[in-house]
Amino acid sequence: MTVDDARAHVLEQARARGIAAELVAETGRELTARAHARRIEHLTQAVRGGVGVRVIVDGRVGYGYTEELTADALDWMLREAVENAGLQQEAGGFLPAGTATPRAEMVGDSLTASLETKLQTALGFEGTLREDKRVKQVLIAAYGEREWDVAVASTEGAEGSYRRGVAGLMASIVMQDGTSLKQGWDDTWATDVRQLDPGRTALEFTERTGRLLGARRLATGRYRAYFEPKAFAALLGAFTPMWSGKAVAEKKSPLAGRLGEAIASGLVTIVDDPTLPDGLASRPVDSEGTPANRTVLVDGGVLRSYLTNSETAAQLGLPNTGHAWRGYRGTLGVAPSNLFLAPGQGIALQEGVIITDLSGLHAGTNAITGEFSIQALGLWVEGGAVAYPVEDFAVAGTFLTLLQQITAVGDRLQWEYGMRVAYGMPMVEVRELSFAGA
Amino acid sequence: MLPEPLAGDVITRAMRGGATFAEIYVERWRRRALRVLDGSVKEATSGLEFGAGIRLFFGEDVAYAYTNDLTARSLFEATDTLLRARGGAGRVDDRGRGGLDFRRQAAAGRHTPAVAFEAHPKRYRLDRLREADAGARVGVEIVQVESTLLEWEQDVLVATSDAVWTEDRRVRTRLSVSAIAQDGGEVQTGVAWQGLSVGLELLDRFPPREMGRQAGTQALTNLRARPAPAGTMPVVIGNAFGGVIFHEAVGHLLETTSVAKKASVLSDKIGEQVASSVVTYIDDGTTPGAWGSSEFDDEGAPTRRTVLIEGGVLRSYMVDRWGALRTGYAPTGSGRRENYTFAPTSRMRNTFVAPGQATIDAVFGGVDEGLYAKVMRGGQVKPGSGEYNFGVQEAYMVRSGKLAEPVRGAMLVGKGPETLQRVVAVSGDLATAAGMCGSLSGSIPTEVGQPHVLISAIVVGGEAA
Numbered sequence: 001m002t003v004d005d006a007r008a009h010v011l012e013q014a015r016a017r018g019i020a021a022e023l024v025a026e027t028g029r030e031l032t033a034r035a036h037a038r039r040i041e042h043l044t045q046a047v048r049g050g051v052g053v054r055v056i057v058d059g060r061v062g063y064g065y066t067e068e069l070t071a072d073a074l075d076w077m078l079r080e081a082v083e084n085a086g087l088q089q090e091a092g093g094f095l096p097a098g099t100a101t102p103r104a105e106m107v108g109d110s111l112t113a114s115l116e117t118k119l120q121t122a123l124g125f126e127g128t129l130r131e132d133k134r135v136k137q138v139l140i141a142a143y144g145e146r147e148w149d150v151a152v153a154s155t156e157g158a159e160g161s162y163r164r165g166v167a168g169l170m171a172s173i174v175m176q177d178g179t180s181l182k183q184g185w186d187d188t189w190a191t192d193v194r195q196l197d198p199g200r201t202a203l204e205f206t207e208r209t210g211r212l213l214g215a216r217r218l219a220t221g222r223y224r225a226y227f228e229p230k231a232f233a234a235l236l237g238a239f240t241p242m243w244s245g246k247a248v249a250e251k252k253s254p255l256a257g258r259l260g261e262a263i264a265s266g267l268v269t270i271v272d273d274p275t276l277p278d279g280l281a282s283r284p285v286d287s288e289g290t291p292a293n294r295t296v297l298v299d300g301g302v303l304r305s306y307l308t309n310s311e312t313a314a315q316l317g318l319p320n321t322g323h324a325w326r327g328y329r330g331t332l333g334v335a336p337s338n339l340f341l342a343p344g345q346g347i348a349l350q351e352g353v354i355i356t357d358l359s360g361l362h363a364g365t366n367a368i369t370g371e372f373s374i375q376a377l378g379l380w381v382e383g384g385a386v387a388y389p390v391e392d393f394a395v396a397g398t399f400l401t402l403l404q405q406i407t408a409v410g411d412r413l414q415w416e417y418g419m420r421v422a423y424g425m426p427m428v429e430v431r432e433l434s435f436a437g438a
Numbered sequence: 439m440l441p442e443p444l445a446g447d448v449i450t451r452a453m454r455g456g457a458t459f460a461e462i463y464v465e466r467w468r469r470r471a472l473r474v475l476d477g478s479v480k481e482a483t484s485g486l487e488f489g490a491g492i493r494l495f496f497g498e499d500v501a502y503a504y505t506n507d508l509t510a511r512s513l514f515e516a517t518d519t520l521l522r523a524r525g526g527a528g529r530v531d532d533r534g535r536g537g538l539d540f541r542r543q544a545a546a547g548r549h550t551p552a553v554a555f556e557a558h559p560k561r562y563r564l565d566r567l568r569e570a571d572a573g574a575r576v577g578v579e580i581v582q583v584e585s586t587l588l589e590w591e592q593d594v595l596v597a598t599s600d601a602v603w604t605e606d607r608r609v610r611t612r613l614s615v616s617a618i619a620q621d622g623g624e625v626q627t628g629v630a631w632q633g634l635s636v637g638l639e640l641l642d643r644f645p646p647r648e649m650g651r652q653a654g655t656q657a658l659t660n661l662r663a664r665p666a667p668a669g670t671m672p673v674v675i676g677n678a679f680g681g682v683i684f685h686e687a688v689g690h691l692l693e694t695t696s697v698a699k700k701a702s703v704l705s706d707k708i709g710e711q712v713a714s715s716v717v718t719y720i721d722d723g724t725t726p727g728a729w730g731s732s733e734f735d736d737e738g739a740p741t742r743r744t745v746l747i748e749g750g751v752l753r754s755y756m757v758d759r760w761g762a763l764r765t766g767y768a769p770t771g772s773g774r775r776e777n778y779t780f781a782p783t784s785r786m787r788n789t790f791v792a793p794g795q796a797t798i799d800a801v802f803g804g805v806d807e808g809l810y811a812k813v814m815r816g817g818q819v820k821p822g823s824g825e826y827n828f829g830v831q832e833a834y835m836v837r838s839g840k841l842a843e844p845v846r847g848a849m850l851v852g853k854g855p856e857t858l859q860r861v862v863a864v865s866g867d868l869a870t871a872a873g874m875c876g877s878l879s880g881s882i883p884t885e886v887g888q889p890h891v892l893i894s895a896i897v898v899g900g901e902a903a
Contacts, residue, residue: 030779036699039499040499040523041498041499041500042499042500042501042502042781043499043500043501043502043520043523044501044502044503044504044781045501045502045503045516045519045520045523046502046503046504046505046516046779047504047505047506047507048489048504048505048506048779049506050487050506052485061481062482062483063481063482063483063484064483064484064485065483065484065485065486066485066486066488067486067487067488067489067506068466068486068488068506069506073486073488076486077484077485077486080484081483081484083484083560084482084483084484084560085482086560087472087479087482087560087561087564088478088479088482089478089479090478090479115523119523136700136701136822137699137700137701137822138699138701139696139699139701139821139822140878172701172822173822174701174822174823181703181822181823181824182820182822182823183701183820183821183822183823183825185820220668220669220670220902221902222902250475250480250582251581251582251618252582252618254625329485329487330483331471331473331481331483332481359818359820359825359827360816360817360818360827360828360829360849360851362815362816362818363815363816363817363818363827363828363829363849364815364827364829364849364899366627368618368625368627369625369626369627371846373666373829373847373848373849373899373900374827374849374899375818375825375826375827375849375851375899377825391825392825392851392852392853392897393851393897393899394668394827394848394849394851394897394898394899395899396665396668396848396849396899396900396901396902397901434668434900434901434902435668435902436668436669436848436897436898436899436900436901436902437668437669437670437897438669438670438897
């Protein structure tokens, strides 16, 4: 059975049994070419797909999914989902009244190039990385592309589908200068393969890691901090669950009950916009088929909105912002798409630490309390200029305090992409942050 | 899961097309997840993941394809796509002529669960999770309790051009409990979790009520804790999940994924003293019922016990098929992957620091002023520079060898090779804990373990005054 057949089969079965059901069907395609020592050492070409169902039985919600698209497996999935729904006592579950949105074909010819051209891209990329004499080893140098065909359909009439894709370059390199060793892990993504520039990206990546060689230990203290876009994207990404309507409804967000309050410096405006033309994570509908909307989360420091879906909007008595997220294997949640911190007037370096990399965010951040303590690398700044690189330290604090202490915002966005979310970040200056080191 | 003649045909086709090695990995994975918040079910889900991965070697180069469509047409097309990229599709030579006579290796049943996937009504699971909720309510400050139960039944088939045919069933169960404590505007969290390669008997071996109590007590402790200090100091690392420090600081540096490319700071160091002499570090994929155990690895090789470091001397790396080809070291049954969408790489299984001679009192006695990192969170490492970190979930100050007030968790950071030399004492109370480890071949269940360990200097990333 194809994914489309499977979707139709399950909806038909659900209707016949009088069950409200919503299906997410997805087919993903992957191409990854890793170059090493001027050969393609690892090539992956693949397709993966499946269907996932959310059912409502007497107001109770249950989930199931399958990648085996046989009638037996689909029936098992629906049976399990109904049984799972039977475990819930709360009976407020519902499927949103459906709207039909026209299919969006967002890939076009943007990923069209011969396989040979793409392999050459990976080879050229690795070759340029190795031109820097400080590059000791290239662990990964790859060209990759991902494409998703996503469809949502429900017994309540929701219908939406789209196909989108991204292409990117990824590298992990080990660089050496004397006894100093640094390993970089960088990637860059575009919606069109022709926007990639392997030569320039290779130079950027070697510069990013190379400038950290010869780092000195940083003395423990409180310094002004300048977050580079990549580092701030990682930090904001770890705390994005604070804006999740689901976390707010479950009382797991420090932002709960604070709509309309100033939660950040007046320089902070945060927006999620799934409708951005050329956005790395743009989409016409969310996972419930709700049409995509631009949502201002923080406006001049004031908390304006959470990210919601139909369920959390109802629980909170707030509008549905159209940020439902459910992969076919998952349960209903919310997720941002193209999330960005609006650019400001720019930053003039004075004295402090430029934070270039953060590491271990999954273990060092707590989105329920807002606290963080994270390993970092950076550059010491004095007299308005970079003096030398610094290492072996961690930064700590509370994310909302940090947002309040933002004293300047850079004037240009850099887009980072991962886990299907794009983060557009400028450089960010924070008045004072705790650094633990020597 | 796949007819033997079809597996043989796919492999033969690949070898005729110029592959020097061919492997097909088939997976059928049933999963259940149940999340209960304050006693009521938030999400209950059941899933079936099903697919195949075809891996071809051309010398040391690898091509990989995966699909959910296991018909002959689809598998042949996937194979041909890989061969075309090498210019070899449609080629016919003598290799693989006459088919394959697979040597079937059956699993010995070392990790067979006592309770099967289908056992017990779903309601039983909910009742057991409610015990965790009750156990966690250790004070009026506990405002929320959440518990999650994961159940996996993963069937794996590996067939290769070396005529290997292995089938393995991995049953795994994991329970985690988290609690939130609140006092006025102050909010803190506590967690407890356990996972084993067993069925629902996990809940008898680790009663949910007791796990709830641990999570609740930890949340209360953190509520009373002040921020951890900032700076470099001696640290006693707790047993069980404390082993995550060695997992990050040394384990990842011993995988041939990095070692083969000399992208690990511990490349080419077999026989050298890489750690303090009190450190013996072992990776054992055979431990019955352990979270990271399996009878065969994801390349069809039997798992084994591998001594990595003995008395501080590096004895072995963790070697998969590709790593063996690149380095010449013998494979150690360490080829692992998250699922069929990943080609396997060398990974840890159940990795632990062997018990040492020091008493607990001696371990703490070595600290004038420092930190006791009792319960850890996860971590991360860059093998090429050895720079690692891991988060601390529950910690206390240590003064004059005595446990003092609690401090809120902080990240510990350092460089692996330096930290290994700074291990001053290892006690005898080895314990293990379940974790999920993410790397090139995805996120896989790995167990970490250690006794209490004293490290003379680590950066503690608390709040600077």
